Amino acid sequence: MKIGIIGLGLMGGSLALSLKKLPFIQEIVGSDHNKEHQEQALELSLVKKIVEFEEIKKCDLIILAVPVDGIISIINQLTDIPENTTVIDFGSTKEKIVSSIPAQIRKNVVAAHPMTGTEFFGPYAAIEELYTNSVVVLCDLEDSGAHQKEVAIKLFEALRMNISYMHAHEHDRHTAFISHMPHAISYSLANTVIKQENRDDILTLAAGGFRSMSRLAKSSPAMWEDVFKQNKDNVLEAIELFEKELQNFKKHIKDENWKELHKDMQDANTLYNIFS
Amino acid sequence: MKIGIIGLGLMGGSLALSLKKLPFIQEIVGSDHNKEHQEQALELSLVKKIVEFEEIKKCDLIILAVPVDGIISIINQLTDIPENTTVIDFGSTKEKIVSSIPAQIRKNVVAAHPMTGTEFFGPYAAIEELYTNSVVVLCDLEDSGAHQKEVAIKLFEALRMNISYMHAHEHDRHTAFISHMPHAISYSLANTVIKQENRDDILTLAAGGFRSMSRLAKSSPAMWEDVFKQNKDNVLEAIELFEKELQNFKKHIKDENWKELHKDMQDANTLYNIFS
Numbered sequence: 001m002k003i004g005i006i007g008l009g010l011m012g013g014s015l016a017l018s019l020k021k022l023p024f025i026q027e028i029v030g031s032d033h034n035k036e037h038q039e040q041a042l043e044l045s046l047v048k049k050i051v052e053f054e055e056i057k058k059c060d061l062i063i064l065a066v067p068v069d070g071i072i073s074i075i076n077q078l079t080d081i082p083e084n085t086t087v088i089d090f091g092s093t094k095e096k097i098v099s100s101i102p103a104q105i106r107k108n109v110v111a112a113h114p115m116t117g118t119e120f121f122g123p124y125a126a127i128e129e130l131y132t133n134s135v136v137v138l139c140d141l142e143d144s145g146a147h148q149k150e151v152a153i154k155l156f157e158a159l160r161m162n163i164s165y166m167h168a169h170e171h172d173r174h175t176a177f178i179s180h181m182p183h184a185i186s187y188s189l190a191n192t193v194i195k196q197e198n199r200d201d202i203l204t205l206a207a208g209g210f211r212s213m214s215r216l217a218k219s220s221p222a223m224w225e226d227v228f229k230q231n232k233d234n235v236l237e238a239i240e241l242f243e244k245e246l247q248n249f250k251k252h253i254k255d256e257n258w259k260e261l262h263k264d265m266q267d268a269n270t271l272y273n274i275f276s
Numbered sequence: 277m278k279i280g281i282i283g284l285g286l287m288g289g290s291l292a293l294s295l296k297k298l299p300f301i302q303e304i305v306g307s308d309h310n311k312e313h314q315e316q317a318l319e320l321s322l323v324k325k326i327v328e329f330e331e332i333k334k335c336d337l338i339i340l341a342v343p344v345d346g347i348i349s350i351i352n353q354l355t356d357i358p359e360n361t362t363v364i365d366f367g368s369t370k371e372k373i374v375s376s377i378p379a380q381i382r383k384n385v386v387a388a389h390p391m392t393g394t395e396f397f398g399p400y401a402a403i404e405e406l407y408t409n410s411v412v413v414l415c416d417l418e419d420s421g422a423h424q425k426e427v428a429i430k431l432f433e434a435l436r437m438n439i440s441y442m443h444a445h446e447h448d449r450h451t452a453f454i455s456h457m458p459h460a461i462s463y464s465l466a467n468t469v470i471k472q473e474n475r476d477d478i479l480t481l482a483a484g485g486f487r488s489m490s491r492l493a494k495s496s497p498a499m500w501e502d503v504f505k506q507n508k509d510n511v512l513e514a515i516e517l518f519e520k521e522l523q524n525f526k527k528h529i530k531d532e533n534w535k536e537l538h539k540d541m542q543d544a545n546t547l548y549n550i551f552s
Contacts, residue, residue: 115483135480164480177472178481182489184529185461188522190544196453196517199550204411204440205454206551207391212488213458218548221541228529228537239526241472243519246464250515253460253504261504265497268466272494274475275482 001025001151004051004059006074008032008041009220010117011090012065013126015159016046022158031056033070040123057081061151064089067226072100079105086151088112092175092223093230094139094168107145110152111168113137113175114161121220131159139168176234180227183216184239187224190217277301277427280327280335282350284308284317285496286393287366288341289402292322298434307332316399333357337427340365343502348376355381362427364388368451368499369506370415370444383421386428387444389413389451390437397496407435415444452510456503459492460515463500466493 001024005012008030019025030047032038038050056062057078064071068091078087079102087109091097094111101109116134118125136156141149156163166174193202193214202210228235252261277300281288284306295301306323308314314326332338333354340347344367354363355378363385367373374387392410394401412432417425432439442450469478469490478486504511528537 115481117483117485134483137480174473174477174481177469178478178486179483181468182465182486184525185465185522186489187541187544188525189458189461189518190547191540192457192514192518192521193453194543194546195521196514197450201450202454202550205391205413205450207393207410207455209393209492210454210458211551212491213462214544214547215488216485217541217544219541221538221545224541225534225538229532229534232529232532236526236530238468238472239522239529242465242468243522243526245468245471246461246515246519249460249464250512250519253508253515254512256505256508258501258505262497262501264467265463265493265495265500267470268463268490268493269497270470271466271490274478275487 001060002027002029002058003061003063004028004056005030005047005063005065006032006056007064007066007070007090008037008046008123008126009065010121010125010130011114012063013041013044013046013123014128014130015063015065015090016041017126017128018131018159024154024158029055029059037123044123044126046123046126053077057085060085061155062087064091067220067223068093068097068230069226071097075101075105075109078108081105081108083108084147086110086148088152088155090114091230092179092227093172094137095172096230098140098143098168106143108148110141110144110148111139112152112156113139113171115179119215119218121223131161134161135164136161137164137166137171139166139171141165172231173234176231176238180231180235181238181242183219183224184228184235185242186214186216186219190214277336278303278305278334279337279339280304280332281306281323281339281341282308282332283340283342283346283366284313284322284399284402285341286397286401286406287390288339289317289320289322289399290404290406291339291341291366292317293402293404294407294435300430300434305331305335313399320399320402322399322402329353333361336361337431338363340367343367343496343499344369344373344506345502347373351377351381351385354384357381357384359384360423362386362424364428364431366390367506368455368503369448370413371448372506374416374419374444382419384424386417386420386424387415388428388432389415389447391455395491395494397499407437410437411440412437413440413442413447415442415447417441448507449510452507452514456507456511457514457518459495459500460504460511461518462490462492462495466490 390412
């Protein structure tokens with residue numbers, strides 16, 4: 001099987017590193033609109049060669065690992081691919097992507113969201129074990145072709161990922177709460193602290209707590225701009241519900257309502273029962 | 277030197293574990309108002325014996341590793357300790373503590389804030405290397421006695437900690453932004469998600485991002501209630517500045533002002549220049 005990866009950053013680059021070890025993959029080629037990323041990807045041997053879009057189209061499996069706006073644009077340039085080609089997109093939002101797939105290639109496409117990543121980006125962020133043991137959500141799989149489903153499942157199983165199934169609409173709402181809104185918070189927290197505190201005080205006083213709360217604030221603006229764009233309504237709703245929760249928390253402090261504050265913290269502690 | 281540790285949870289218990297290895301410590305005794313914690317501390321051999329408050333008072337060095345309200349109450353029961361006794365409090369807020377130390381024992385006390393911890397609490401959370409290589413902030417050190425300063429510095433150096441000096445007032449403002457407000461956010465984020473999402477979806481979709489953003493929400497309500505109480509004004513100010521920042525972020529999404537949103541995220545990315 002010949003694989004073409006579009007986008008050789010953290011997600012595409014890490015995928016290339018793990019695919020190399022799979023016996024059923026004969027060749028991995030890549031493309032990236034960023035010249036510097038192309039050079040870095042070759043330097044790091046993520047892919048054997050960088051090819052033109054026309055050659056990517058001839059691959060058996062095409063992976064789209066670019067920001068979500070880019071995914072929509074590329075899918076719309078793939079209308080002439082052969083019937084047996086599989087296209088898997090790695091977008092973090094899914095509803096706008098699946099609804100924008102041209103009808104004549106709907107069966108070719110499998111909409112996937114690998115629930116993994118780091119705050120780093122670009123080819124140098126690529127790490128081999130990024131996908132191992134993490135979850136991949138496949139959306140609206142009933143609209144993909146039988147062959148394409150098979151290829152996608154074979155791929156994710158070979159990467160030792162846990163496959164979960166969801167409707168795109170449902171996926172976007174859940175991820176707004178569990179992933180996208182927390183990113184908005186982390187970016188805003190980082191900016192609040194950067195404006196109020198100087199570098200030395202941050203370095204002295206930032207223990208594990210602030211580091212873990214601000215880690216996501218280092219994530220790629222290009223990727224996240226598209227996520228907020230494509231999942232706008234869900235994200236706004238999630239931020240507003242969070243704002244209400246925080247206002248409540250603040251009100252308990254302001255009113256010195258320690259009993260209620262304590263109860264809120266105990267409620268939050270129940271996350272223990274979900275994961276520790 | 278004989279050491280008495282009041283409070284045998286994460287902070288006191290971890291301290292006991294590291295002190296055991298120091299040559300200049302002859303005996304470590306402990307006390308904890310929680311019966312269960314007393315038993316666990318003995319079971320885990322954190323301390324050799326649990327003693328009454330009157331015996332703690334006879335130690336050369338007394339460590340107060342309890343929530344901040346408890347620290348204030350205990351310090352006020354220590355007015356009859358010998359001149360050479362050193363009392364070090366480990367409270368996460370400092371201004372109310374230093375201002376509540378009775379004048380006759382002001383020189384005995386060193387106000388310290390070790391900038392380390394985990395989200396776990398109680399004796400079972402104790403880990404030996406908790407203090408190694410982390411920062412300890414000593415506040416208003418000019419008000420402590422020469423002997424007490426020496427004991428405190430000797431102790432923290434033996435624990436291989438990096439000592440930083442600050443005024444209590446300054447400390448409380450900085451930590452409101454860098455530690456206390458981020459905790460309020462994490463508790464509120466956890467509660468927002470727990471109310472909106474079910475256990476299975478959280479487990480499936482929570483990758484590293486949500487896990488790191490919600491980790492602090494598992495912290496001890498008893499400890500954090502006191503922090504919010506004692507640092508109320510600074511914490512409220514920090515939450516309000518964060519709320520404004522998030523409102524701005526939300527407004528950019530609502531208004532589809534992607535250029536400004538992108539710029540905000542790039543600003544947040546500068547945290548890279550502080551720590552990676």
